[in-house]
Amino acid sequence: MSAEVGTPTAESRRRGGGAAEPYRPSDRRLAREAYRRQRARRSALIAALSTAATALVLYLVVVNSPGWQRTRETFFNAHYAWQALPEVLKGLRVNLELMVCCGVLILVFGLLLAVLRTLRGPVFLPVRLLATVYVDFFLGLPMIICLLIMITGVPALRLTGVTTDPLLLGGAALVLTYSAYVSEVFRAGIQSVHPSQRAAARSLGLSNAQAMRYVVLPQAVRRVVPPLLNNLVSLQKDTGLVSIGGVIDAVYAAKIITSQTFNYTPYLVSALVFLVLTIPMTRFTDWTTARLNRRQHQGGTV
């Protein structure tokens, strides 16, 4: 930024340079800034103290609870943690692959469903109806039941040519359910674009589909990036559910070790690796949201 307020160069430039006195902060300004610095130091100190106090209280409560000794042995055992980590990480690859593949499919299907539901005209009535029923159904169906139906129900039908691989079936269940969620996000985005934008596009001679493609969707998609990222975070952790079909992902890898050793530390390890992935993604979501908000506030009337 060239116009840093208050620097002598900026000030003299503004006055046309040369002859004018260089800017010098007044005593009033210096006093104000000193006061603000002091306040900032105080706030930081208070925040640090209260965080430390809270942590101490939590620690004491946990450590002094009657079952702490046993819990520590079964959940926080460093030996088993080291043993489990490589296996859990190997399993995590499955979770990541699921997230990426399913994530792409979900975005495509979700967007398709949302657009289908905006179609007007009698020809599209069945399409619109089907899309609506689909979304209502999968929004209400608990994820775990959808998974169980796909993983156990589909193979039981013994259809020829249909896979019985629990990984593929579990992935399909994720796609089915999340497409419904994501289509609602897209639909909200589409509805948030002001009708005058469509009117402007139509009055330029664009067809309905062209107005959607070039004017409405680009704006809608931009607006729903933050909620979509939230859905991605939640998809990432729900990939752990496919372990109920026997897919060796991070959760199932932990379960195998636990059943051999009767120690629950591997579960904690798998929890941690999920957190290590999802927390940065959540922060990234916040950052993106803040950035989009800032951009919008700079914008004028449109």
Added chain:
Amino acid sequence: MTESVLRFESVRKGFGEHLVLHDVELAVPAHSVTALIGASGSGKSTLMRCANLLEEIDDGAIFLDGEEITDPRADQDTIRRRIGVVFQAYNLFPHMTVLDNITLAPRRVHGVGRAEAEAGARELLDRLGLADKAGEYPDRLSGGQQQRVAIVRALATGPRLLLLDEITAALDPELVGEVLAVVRGLKEQGMTMVLCTHEMGFAREVADQVCFLDAGVVLEQGPPEQVFGDPQQERTRQFLSRVVAAGRLPR
């Protein structure tokens, strides 16, 4: 008599119970400027939206170059391509640069190549003093600049008719002039236009025909000297005196 570019024949339009246009008759000859005046809510915007098929009329007919456009068998998309519209709120596409806003319709609707469309757009921008804004996004422009871009966007497809709906109403007073100057320029080039405005002085200066709408009825219609100078109807006189009191019409 030569055929009008735009003609309304007993057009009736209501929203539910509320009748907004009441048997409206209007004829807009080629290369002429028609100014619609009337109080807020008198139906000016609705009239324009009907002409552009953004609203469906209840009865009557609207003709563009002698062809009935309100016929349900007519292809609405091709009709809209022949009419340019500029809205009070500009309605530029905020996610596109000025240049993309202008070339969208020529490229996607009229199948003009990118290079040709951009050359045409730059030429128009240049004529309206916006040559250096081609790469900007709309929210970086002033209201007057945005409205001029909206006019360029409407012109870029070479429309037969231009509808301008209170295009200066959202502008600061010192920005009104630059937009009105553009309209004057278009009149000199022979563009057929229908405009509604609260700038009565401008309507009087630029219009060939003034049309006073009152509660959805065309109460008075004629050359500006007559409607402003010697109004026949009591309602018109009342409206004009209110406008004069508000300082919108120099005596």
